[in-house]
Amino acid sequence: MLLRLVSASLFGHRARTLLAVLGVAVSAALLLDMVMLSTGMSESFRALLLGRGFQLRASPKGTLPFDTEATIADASAVIAAIHQSPDVEVVSPVLGGTVHFPLARGGALSTLALGVDPAVQGDYALEGGRDPRGDHEIVANRELLARAGARVGDSLTVAGGYDPQLRRFAATGRVLVTGQVRFLYLARDQAAVAMPIAALQSLGGERRRDRASLFMIRARDGADIERVRSGIEQRVPRVTAISIATALAQVEERLSYFRQLAVILGAVSLAALLVATLVTVSVNERIGEFAVLRAIGVARSSVIKQVMLESATIMAAGSMLGLVLGLVTARYLNTILSSFPGLPEAIDFFLFQPRAAWMALGMLAAAGVLAGLWPAWRGASLPVARTLREEAA
Numbered sequence: 001m002l003l004r005l006v007s008a009s010l011f012g013h014r015a016r017t018l019l020a021v022l023g024v025a026v027s028a029a030l031l032l033d034m035v036m037l038s039t040g041m042s043e044s045f046r047a048l049l050l051g052r053g054f055q056l057r058a059s060p061k062g063t064l065p066f067d068t069e070a071t072i073a074d075a076s077a078v079i080a081a082i083h084q085s086p087d088v089e090v091v092s093p094v095l096g097g098t099v100h101f102p103l104a105r106g107g108a109l110s111t112l113a114l115g116v117d118p119a120v121q122g123d124y125a126l127e128g129g130r131d132p133r134g135d136h137e138i139v140a141n142r143e144l145l146a147r148a149g150a151r152v153g154d155s156l157t158v159a160g161g162y163d164p165q166l167r168r169f170a171a172t173g174r175v176l177v178t179g180q181v182r183f184l185y186l187a188r189d190q191a192a193v194a195m196p197i198a199a200l201q202s203l204g205g206e207r208r209r210d211r212a213s214l215f216m217i218r219a220r221d222g223a224d225i226e227r228v229r230s231g232i233e234q235r236v237p238r239v240t241a242i243s244i245a246t247a248l249a250q251v252e253e254r255l256s257y258f259r260q261l262a263v264i265l266g267a268v269s270l271a272a273l274l275v276a277t278l279v280t281v282s283v284n285e286r287i288g289e290f291a292v293l294r295a296i297g298v299a300r301s302s303v304i305k306q307v308m309l310e311s312a313t314i315m316a317a318g319s320m321l322g323l324v325l326g327l328v329t330a331r332y333l334n335t336i337l338s339s340f341p342g343l344p345e346a347i348d349f350f351l352f353q354p355r356a357a358w359m360a361l362g363m364l365a366a367a368g369v370l371a372g373l374w375p376a377w378r379g380a381s382l383p384v385a386r387t388l389r390e391e392a393a
Contacts, residue, residue: 052216055217079215
């Protein structure tokens with residue numbers, strides 16, 4: 001009987017039921033996207049920084065990696081000093097700079113160049129070909145090859161600088177493209193090359209001799225990362241060592257407030273207000289119906305159960321529809337946000353995690369159902385005789 005009454009009420013007012021389900025679906029989609037956004041940013045950041053296993057970055061004192069054009073002198077001595085710690089396994093030096101590729105059709109292509117140690121580098125993933133093995137070999141990403149009209153196996157002329165007074169390139173040489181790569185920390189459409197760090201230092205002349213922009217450091221398993229970080233700064237006062245674990249913890253701390261705000265706004269403000277309003281309107285329209293049910297002997301608790309079951313049905317249908325809507329909109333928004341200039345290609349803004357998603361949608365549904373309790377109790381508690389007289393009048 002109860003299920004038949006609920007079904008008759010919902011399908012008897014199709015427009016009202018449809019609007020209620022759509023309203024809950026939009027609220028659920030917004031809440032899900034907010035939770036996915038905070039989760040995606042956190043997990044993408046973690047995967048980006050720890051994907052190659054380097055837990056520490058050492059940059060010039062008081063700066064972040066590649067935050068300025070400052071470099072660290074005596075790079076070989078710094079590497080030796082860092083290796084004095086028994087907990088350090090790998091030190092990967094990185095030098096950033098700009099190189100120029102004169103084009104046969106005229107002009108030149110200026111692009112970012114990274115000087116790395118190919119044996120221990122953590123800046124790119126090889127997509128084809130092989131790593132550079134000598135000072136006259138480079139790897140490039142798809143964007144650089146397309147703009148230069150080159151492919152793996154071609155030789156290119158490279159210059160370390162340009163003299164505007166003499167109108168000619170300085171420190172030129174021929175290099176062989178040995179591989180195509182995908183740079184992990186660069187933007188999607190940013191052209192770049194990588195070469196042995198000694199080669200880029202030579203192209204930069206005396207001002208780049210034995211210099212590095214940062215060092216990526218991998219500690220052994222089980223090592224105390226903070227102790228390693230502190231030891232590096234003591235041995236090399238000219239650098240600032242940054243622990244990835246600390247950075248991730250700070251990101252998680254800030255995003256946790258975002259998640260809490262998402263749950264509170266979504267579960268309390270949106271669903272509770274929406275369902276409470278809809279159920280109140282529905283109850284007010286059906287006061288006479290409830291009075292008749294009470295008059296023929298239906299218990300007050302049965303009337304409350306009927307209204308609550310209607311609320312639960314609306315919330316369940318709206319939450320399921322909101323799940324689909326949230327996933328679709330998240331995918332679309334992720335495509336838009338990922339196209340922003342300057343963002344690393346590996347960053348995903350939205351990440352679906354079943355546990356977090358079901359918890360958020362469950363709280364949304366629970367808040368919506370509980371919000372219908374007061375109007376349900378009120379509708380079932382009105383005086384039967386007086387209500388029937390007022391409805392008859």
